[in-house]
Amino acid sequence: MCLGIPGQIVEIKDADEGVAMVNVSGVKREVNLGCVLPEDGNLDALMGRWTLVHVGFAMSLIDEEEARKTLEILAELGELQEELDAMQNTEVD
Known part of the structure; x- marks a missing residue:
């Protein structure tokens, strides 16, 4: 199952794209992104x-509290590890 999962933006890789x-x-x-x-770019x-x-x-942008709660719920449902495994298979260093 593909779910939306919270992630924190840690680096702008290509501003033009x-x-x-x-x-x-x-x-x-x-x-x-x-x-x-x-709006101001x-x-x-x-x-x-x-x-x-x-x-x-x-x-969409979400606040940190919503991100934390969503990650907790996904973990409780057993979906978090499945999504992380799928992301890991396409991880970029």
């Missing part, structure tokens, strides 16, 4: 923010 690195429970993955780009404003990630896209 709107690509960032997110950290999802220790797994780093490149994501497209197209859906969450600030300042990608640096996204550093440290939490986003809901689905199939390589940052779908």
